[in-house]
Amino acid sequence: MARCLALLGMVATHVLEARDPDGSLSLGQALAGGRASALFAVLAGLSIALVTGRGRPLRGSARARASAGLAVRAVLVAAIGLLLGEVDSGIAVILTYYGVLFVLALPFLGLSARWLGVLAVASLVAAPVVSHRVRPSLPERQYSSPTWGQLVDDPGGLLAELTFTGYYPAVPWLAYVLVGLALGRLDLSSRRTAAWLAAGGLVAAVAATAVSRTLTARPDVQHALLTEPPAQDADAAALLDRIAGGLPGTTPTGGAWEWLLVVAPHTATPFDLAQTIGSALLVLGLALLVLGAARPTWRRAAAVFFGAGTMTLTLYSLHVVARSRDLLPSVLRDSYLFHVLLLLGIGSVFAAARLRGPLEGLVGAASRAVAGRPRP
Secondary structure, eight states, rough: OHHHHHHHHHHHHHHHHHOTTTTTOHHHHHTTTTTTHHHHHHHHHHHHHHHHTTTSSOOOOHHHHHHHHHHHHHHHHHHHHHHHHHSSOOOOHHHHHHHHHHHHGGGTTTTOOHHHHHHHHHHHHHHHHHHHHHEEGGOOOOSSSHHHHHHOOOOHHHIIIIIIISSOHHHHHHHHHHHHHHHSOOOOHHHHHHHHHHHHHHHHHHHHHHHHHHHHHHHHHHHHHHTTTTTTTSSSSHHHGGGGGSSSSSSSSTTOOGGGOOOTTOOOOHHHHOOOOOHHHHHHHHHHHHHHHHHHHHHHHHHTTTTGGGHHHHHHHHHHHHOOOOTTHHHHHTTTHHHHHHHHHHHHHHHHHTTTHHHHHHHHHHHHHHOOOOOO
16 A cells, blocks of 8 residues: 555656646645655565564575575666666656665665664764765766666766765665664554554654754855855745755755755755655554554455555556657646556556566566575
């Protein structure tokens, strides 16, 4: 359910306008901007935890086999992302970054929920600071999605984008995966756990937003935002409103340290990470509470209705292709309703038939072959 909502949220940010005609932030952008992709990343970490021992992390040879399987999964997901980067969709394809995140998660598979939580908080604070420090010395980024051509022609630049300078920089985003890993080590069948996740997530999201806005309202902070680097806006209020729709993955390279105080989507600041982690916990906690209280018949119906959440790799790829400029007429290509019905419809059919998505089947088979695990 949560993964399906994340997919539909990402589609909303790709298809719907970020601003209403009056210039205000649109409802779709306000709800999903930055949060949908973060929810995906948290759920990726949770899924990794579920296949590596749940509450009892794998040890020894079992962990080594699982790590090998996840490494294969990472390579294949990244390869699909590079292929989709060749499609003229106008979408910042996230899959290649996810592949890097899977690799970065491997050293943490043997940790408990408590240690994963501690490391997640440390990463949330430290990784944006490291990024702010090192990005000025890294190769200049490009603003198209990573492609196979970039891998061949500029591997160093591609690595810098995937880790620090790109749309979904893996080093700061590791906090999402660590949170997801920690969640997967908890007893998610407990309603008390679900309630704590929902309540804690709400508090974290609101607190991060409130503290950031209080800090960025200070005159000295606003002066720094406007002067390092020079901004195009006449005042800081206009600047903060302009970036409320999000930035391309990072704060301005070489900008003032005060940029780390903003909470705008896709800035990978501590406040952005805290707010979006909070929203991810809220969505997951509510999903667990709702479905946990539902009767078996309703749970089965929800499993079919939200079936798109079981094959997000396939359906996300299909969505990117459907956004190609030359494939569909613009009335369909730019219709959020069309994309929602397409993805929900296909997902429901596959879920009702108890089938895996084609790409999920391919990646899963390769991963199991290396890990030595039977088909579930």
